[in-house]
Amino acid sequence: MSRSVLVTGGNRGIGLAVACAFARAGDKVALTYRTGEPPSAATDLGCLAVTCDVTDSAQVDRAFKEVEAAHGPVEVLVANAGITRDRLLLRMADRDFTDVMETNATGVFRVVRRAAEEMVDARWGRIVLISSAVGLLGAAGQTNYAASKASLVGLARSVARELGARGVTCNVVAPGLVDTDMTQGLDAKQRTAVLSRVPVGRGTEPEEVAAAVRFLASREAACITGAVLPVDGGWGMGH
Numbered sequence: 001m002s003r004s005v006l007v008t009g010g011n012r013g014i015g016l017a018v019a020c021a022f023a024r025a026g027d028k029v030a031l032t033y034r035t036g037e038p039p040s041a042a043t044d045l046g047c048l049a050v051t052c053d054v055t056d057s058a059q060v061d062r063a064f065k066e067v068e069a070a071h072g073p074v075e076v077l078v079a080n081a082g083i084t085r086d087r088l089l090l091r092m093a094d095r096d097f098t099d100v101m102e103t104n105a106t107g108v109f110r111v112v113r114r115a116a117e118e119m120v121d122a123r124w125g126r127i128v129l130i131s132s133a134v135g136l137l138g139a140a141g142q143t144n145y146a147a148s149k150a151s152l153v154g155l156a157r158s159v160a161r162e163l164g165a166r167g168v169t170c171n172v173v174a175p176g177l178v179d180t181d182m183t184q185g186l187d188a189k190q191r192t193a194v195l196s197r198v199p200v201g202r203g204t205e206p207e208e209v210a211a212a213v214r215f216l217a218s219r220e221a222a223c224i225t226g227a228v229l230p231v232d233g234g235w236g237m238g239h
Helices: 013-024 057-071 094-122 133-137 143-166 188-195 206-216
Strands: 004-007 028-033 048-051 076-079 125-130 168-175 228-231
Touching: 004 013, 004 057, 013 028, 013 076, 013 206, 028 057, 048 057, 057 094, 076 094, 094 125, 094 143, 094 168, 125 143, 125 206, 133 143, 133 168, 133 228, 143 168, 168 206, 206 228
Parallel strands: 004 028, 004 076, 028 048, 076 125, 125 168, 168 228
Antiparallel strands: none
């Protein structure tokens, strides 16, 4: 059955891989992007591209209305939009912290709240939040990013408890080091240091994250909610 799927931050990296995976499986997929041009890799597959800044509630509502008009109420939400402002703690300005939290944490809250309205009425829905192994492990120079991604676990588990009886699940996927625009700032020494702590000895492919997201959004995963699924090669084991 073709479902209405919305992926925030779907214009590159993990979000783009997730949007394309759902589209190839036959779902009706919409993705949000904040600036630039919509990705041809997704639009060529029939994805609807919608501009949206998740830090603005009005834009979030407008984006949902556009998706609902084209594809019907959102049945699967993948909250992926995120930013980084990496700096050591003693050099991190208030704005570096609050900007990251506003997008990565409060922005996720906004889209989850909006999606939940229709999911509760339909008594069915799948919500998947894209966190990070860094949110479980912590990382020097990323106190803001780690805090924002760690917060998604508490958000997901609270939503899972509130909406589980209505047929709505909410889970977290925590990728490891994925080769995306967001990780391009790592130099060779930093990348080597991270990979030395990954049991499988390599980074994570965006398509591997997408496969995990699709499973959690499936009917077969109906009894999985409030879970944190690492897709990190074992980097964050035990956390």
